[in-house]
Amino acid sequence: MPLTNLNSAHLTAAQVTAAQNALADLENALSAVNVNLTPEDRQRYGSINEQNKLFVNKVKDYRTSNPNLSVSDVDWDEFEKDFASRRVFDSLINRLDALSTKLKGAKILHDYDNYQSALADYAYTSYRAGTGADGYETKYNEMKQFFGRSGKTTAPPAPENP
Template sequence: MPITNLNNLHLTAEQLTAAQDALTQLETTLAVININLTADDRRKYGSINEQNKLFVNKVNDYNTSQPALSSPEVDWTEFTADFASRQSYEALIARLDSLHTRLDNAKTLHDYDNYQAALTDYAYTSYKAGTSAPGFETKYDDLKQFFAKSASPVTPPADGAGQ
């Protein structure tokens, strides 16, 4: 017998509304930085790898601790703003990724519970259809399409095979 009801925790309607409102507020707040990159833009600008992040961090450290060594050709005010934004966005992304993982895990358990309950209902429907109980044959015929057997022909082994 399969394990069922792996996740009996459910958000209330008020909690769902609060979460949706919070997401709407987040989307509204972040709309100012909403930039759509094309696939070509993504390839062109990409994301700096870990080695290059270390390089940027080191340049920032030098600019902060020894500004006299910094290039006058760099807009250091903008560099500092970009650096702070990148760090803030990275922290937000990590939190959103964590929320995504937790929501996905909870959804996975609810999906499993739904599927197991649906299988139980299908088995009951199959039984009742076999007893000619009214309505169950139609329901069974409608549900059995989800369990279509694959028609893969079995080739008999050649003479002497398997010996």
């Protein structure tokens, strides 16, 4: 017998609404800084790697400790704002990524539970269709399309988990 009900925790309607409202609030709060880069822009500007982050941090450290050694051609106020924004965005991204990973895990367990229940229903439908019970042959014929046609297959392919 397969394991089922791996995740029996479900959000209430009020919790779903609260989460959706919180996401809408977050989207609104961040709308001023949202930028949709084209694939070409992403390629052109990229993301600075760890070595270059260390370089930027070193320049900031020098600017903070020895401002007289900083070039006057740089808009240092903007540099500071960019630096602060980068830190905030990095923190937000890390928190959102962690939340996304947890939500994906919960979804995977619910997907698995649904799949196992669907397999049980299909097995029962197959049995009932074999006995000639009313309606089951039609249901069976509509459901069997999800199963392989070569050889004898007793279950559809396992669900994909993103």
